[in-house]
Amino acid sequence: MSDRGEIIVRAKQVTKSYDDGRITVLHGVSLEVRAGEVVGLWGASGSGKSTLLHLLGGLDLPDAGTMEVCGLDPTREVDRIELRRHQLGYIFQMHNLIPDLTVEENVRVPALAIGTPRAETAKRVRELADKVDIRHRLHHRIQDLSGGERQRTAICRALMNGPRLLLADEPTGSLDEKTGNTVFALLKEMAEQNNIAILLATHERRFAEQCSRVLRVRDGQLSEI
Amino acid sequence: MSGWFFRRWKRHRWLSDMRILSLVLVNLLRHRLRAFIGVAGISFGVAAMLTILAIVTGAIGMFERILSTDSHYLVFERNVSDLFFSSVTSDQVASIRERPEVEEAHPMLFGIVAVGDHPMVTCFGIEATDPRLATGEWLAGDRAMFGVRDDTLYLGSRAAEFLAVQAGDEIEVGRGTFRVGGVFKNENGFEDGGVFMPLSMAQDFFQRETASSVVAVKLREESTGPTFKAAVEMDHPGIIALENREFSQSYNSFKILNFTAWAVGICAFCLGGLGVANTMLMSVFSRIREIAVLRVCGFSNRQVTMMIFGEASMIALAGVLVGFGIGFGVLAVMEHTPQFQGYVQASITGSVMVGIVITALFTAVAGAIYPAIYASKVQPAEALRYE
Numbered sequence: 001m002s003d004r005g006e007i008i009v010r011a012k013q014v015t016k017s018y019d020d021g022r023i024t025v026l027h028g029v030s031l032e033v034r035a036g037e038v039v040g041l042w043g044a045s046g047s048g049k050s051t052l053l054h055l056l057g058g059l060d061l062p063d064a065g066t067m068e069v070c071g072l073d074p075t076r077e078v079d080r081i082e083l084r085r086h087q088l089g090y091i092f093q094m095h096n097l098i099p100d101l102t103v104e105e106n107v108r109v110p111a112l113a114i115g116t117p118r119a120e121t122a123k124r125v126r127e128l129a130d131k132v133d134i135r136h137r138l139h140h141r142i143q144d145l146s147g148g149e150r151q152r153t154a155i156c157r158a159l160m161n162g163p164r165l166l167l168a169d170e171p172t173g174s175l176d177e178k179t180g181n182t183v184f185a186l187l188k189e190m191a192e193q194n195n196i197a198i199l200l201a202t203h204e205r206r207f208a209e210q211c212s213r214v215l216r217v218r219d220g221q222l223s224e225i
Numbered sequence: 226m227s228g229w230f231f232r233r234w235k236r237h238r239w240l241s242d243m244r245i246l247s248l249v250l251v252n253l254l255r256h257r258l259r260a261f262i263g264v265a266g267i268s269f270g271v272a273a274m275l276t277i278l279a280i281v282t283g284a285i286g287m288f289e290r291i292l293s294t295d296s297h298y299l300v301f302e303r304n305v306s307d308l309f310f311s312s313v314t315s316d317q318v319a320s321i322r323e324r325p326e327v328e329e330a331h332p333m334l335f336g337i338v339a340v341g342d343h344p345m346v347t348c349f350g351i352e353a354t355d356p357r358l359a360t361g362e363w364l365a366g367d368r369a370m371f372g373v374r375d376d377t378l379y380l381g382s383r384a385a386e387f388l389a390v391q392a393g394d395e396i397e398v399g400r401g402t403f404r405v406g407g408v409f410k411n412e413n414g415f416e417d418g419g420v421f422m423p424l425s426m427a428q429d430f431f432q433r434e435t436a437s438s439v440v441a442v443k444l445r446e447e448s449t450g451p452t453f454k455a456a457v458e459m460d461h462p463g464i465i466a467l468e469n470r471e472f473s474q475s476y477n478s479f480k481i482l483n484f485t486a487w488a489v490g491i492c493a494f495c496l497g498g499l500g501v502a503n504t505m506l507m508s509v510f511s512r513i514r515e516i517a518v519l520r521v522c523g524f525s526n527r528q529v530t531m532m533i534f535g536e537a538s539m540i541a542l543a544g545v546l547v548g549f550g551i552g553f554g555v556l557a558v559m560e561h562t563p564q565f566q567g568y569v570q571a572s573i574t575g576s577v578m579v580g581i582v583i584t585a586l587f588t589a590v591a592g593a594i595y596p597a598i599y600a601s602k603v604q605p606a607e608a609l610r611y612e
Contacts, residue, residue: 059521060606085523096518096609100255112245113523157522 008165008197009033009056014065016051021063025051027220028065033197035164038188041201042208042225043217049201052217053167056199057090058083070164085114089158091187093170095150097142103129103153104138110160128156132186148179152186159190166191168200172207184210245528249535252508259504263540264547266500267585271548274490274581276555279571281486285479286572287415289469295356296331296441297450299472300457303465307478308438309335315435317461321442324456326449331355332437334427338398338420340388347419348398350427350437357416358409365392366407372423377406381417399430442466490581494588497544502592505537509596516600517608526601533597534590541589545582 011031017024025048033039041049054060056067058074070087072079084090089110097106104125111121129135132152137145145153151171158166168187172180184207191198200211208214215222253260300321302311313332322330334350351357353372361368364382371379378398380388385408390396394405398420411417428434444453454466509516516529524532556571 054606054609057521059604059609081523081525084521090521092609096514096521098515098518101251105251109519110522112248113519113525113528161523 006035007032008035008037008070009199010068011052011056012066014052014055014067015063016048016055016060017063025220026055026062029220029222030065031215031222033165033199035197036191036195037213038191038198038200038211040208040211040214041199041217041222042203042205042214043201044203047217048220049203049217050169053169053199053201057088057167085110086161087163088165088167089160089163091151091154091158091166091168091171093173095154095174097150097153097157099142102139102141103134103145103149103156106142106153107156107160110157114161116161124160125156128159131190132156146179147175148183151175151179151183155183155186155190159194159196162194164196166196166198166200168198170201170203172202172204180204180207245524245532246535248532249539252532252536253539256508256511259508260536260540260543263501263504263537263589264543266497266504267494267541267544267589268497268546268548268551270490270494270497270588271545271581271585272551272555273493274584275549275552275573275577276559277486277490278577278581279552279556279573280559281482282574282577283414283572285482287413288479289472290413295329296443296469297447298442298444298453298466298468300330300440300442300464300466301438303463308476309337311438312433312436313438313440313464315437317464318437318440320460321440321457324453326444326446326453326456327442328445329354329443330440331442332424332440334424334431334433334436335438336427336431338430340384340396340398340420343388346384346388347415348422348427348430349416349419350422350424350431352424357411358421361409361411361416363407363409366405366409368407368409370406371421372425374404374406375423375426376402376404378403378426379407379409379421380405381419381421382408382410383414383417384419387418401430491584494584497585498588498592500592501537501540501589502595504540505533505593505596506599508536509533509600512600513603513608516603517605520603520605521609529603530597530601533600534593537589537593537596538586541586544589545585548581548585549578 009032011029013028013030014026015024015028016026029052041052043049051060055062056069056074058069058080061075067074069083072083072087074080074083098109107125107128108121111124116124125138126135129138132155134149134152134156137149137153142150142153154171166187171187172183175183187198187200188210190196200207202208214225216225300313301308302313305311315332318330318332321327331352331354333355336348336350337345338348340346358368358371366379370377380390385391385405388396390405392405392407395402396405422430424437428436442453444450450468457464457466519529560571
């Protein structure tokens with residue numbers, strides 16, 4: 001677990017472009033996120049929020065700039081795997097759960113990657129399922145769940161290996177207002193209870209305003225509001 | 226200290242790899258139709274290979290037993306492409322019999338005859354002293370009468386069955402009419418489905434004058450084999466004497482049969498392998514996003530590759546089991562089908578079984594190489610960008 005105030009994310013002058021440099025999405029972006037913080041990345045669609053999360057999560061490589069996430073460099077393959085396995089959890093707008101698997105099987109996936117013993121995994125799954133109130137659905141398949149239940153399953157999966165940072169890309173984007181509120185509240189609660197830093201991309205102002213800090217993403221630049 | 230850390234790291238890595246295999250079965254069950262197509266491809270390959278090899282190995286075994294009944298050496302014409310064309314003259318047979326090392330020598334003439342509606346029935350021209358007459362179970366007729374009359378031939382029990390004749394009946398063989406002098410049962414499928422004539426009668430029938438195809442020689446002392454071989458080949462440069470085992474390994478027809486069987490079987494497997502490759506490719510292409518999610522959840526390239534190879538291996542194993550089931554079923558049916566005249570006597574050796582299993586696994590794993598490489602190169606950001 002991180003110390004309160006410890007810097008979890010540090011990015012300096014990060015630039016990213018696509019289409020051989022013709023489309024620049026991020027222009028020299030810098031930011032810091034500390035343990036326990038819920039930082040909102042607020043901006044319109046296509047403003048570069050997801051790209052920034054992908055870069056910090058090691059899913060994509062920057063053109064320029066430096067990044068340090070949980071003391072690791074997400075541009076290095078070895079660090080990337082360590083990051084994904086132990087340090088960060090990812091939550092997507094469309095949850096990206098594996099269809100046909102049950103809730104329990106989906107939540108177990110990160111534990112499979114690191115070889116956690118079966119009994120330990122089962123205990124952890126039950127704990128997480130209790131926290132997000134989805135235990136009664138553990139043996140149901142993903143296609144039998146509502147949108148909110150799917151997102152709660154995705155939260156469980158992201159928390160499975162006890163990460164220090166959650167990267168949440170529009171986690172409420174596909175949910176109705178009430179469910180969105182519930183999921184957002186749940187994320188905040190998880191961050192507080194476990195001292196996890198959350199970097200949350202959203203285009204909805206009401207969620208951004210509830211974050212401990214809000215960074216506006218516009219024209220590939222970040223500005224604090 | 227570093228040794229302890231390395232062992233611990235290795236154990237941890239092995240454990241995590243083993244746990245990933247639990248996903249393999251789940252993935253195959255999720256895509257049952259695709260997995261079924263892969264299993265079907267491999268199982269048909271296995272069944273084809275098993276059937277072909279078992280029949281060929283059985284046929285070779287039966288032929289070997291025909292030649293080597295109670296003998297140590299086989300003598301036949303040198304450089305002949307097939308024993309059906311071999312000629313060992315009666316003078317050469319007599320000379321062989323006179324050798325001090327020889328206890329018994331039994332000449333035999335092979336031929337193919339048309340009997341009634343059956344265009345190809347194997348005919349054996351043998352002497353009355355031939356051991357196969359003594360070892361057979363006589364169902365009808367008198368063994369002592371073999372060779373006494375010129376117009377009489379004898380049948381294996383299976384031949385009598387498919388020709389629908391019995392002792393005392395007359396049958397048309399080629400352009401001649403012969404009386405059936407007796408029927409005897411023989412364990413060897415070729416012999417049991419064959420026609421037996423006295424050697425001299427067969428030589429007349431096939432217009433081979435005094436020739437025999439092969440002479441089976443039993444020695445007084447097996448250790449005198451090399452002396453016997455050298456003497457025969459020196460006295461009769463046109464013929465060759467081979468130990469039974471040596472003959473089986475060097476006889477061209479056996480080699481061609483074996484090679485053909487393996488070649489056809491491997492071709493069948495290649496088709497199965499392409500099926501697995503196609504199945505695995507479809508599986509990977511339709512799961513690009515899922516694989517990207519696994520990468521995001523911490524799966525390494527190696528773990529993703531292992532998962533794909535695990536799925537291919539599981540398909541291969543299931544294919545082998547189903548294929549063996551189909552193959553053994555087909556062989557059982559063929560062995561009991563009268564139309565095959567008892568010529569199918571499957572022989573399945575351990576090495577053939579192991580060879581088939583290895584070929585199946587190799588084919589499936591080879592078929593999964595490209596899909597596995599493709600899966601391991603999936604870029605999560607690319608795959609997840611367009612949600």
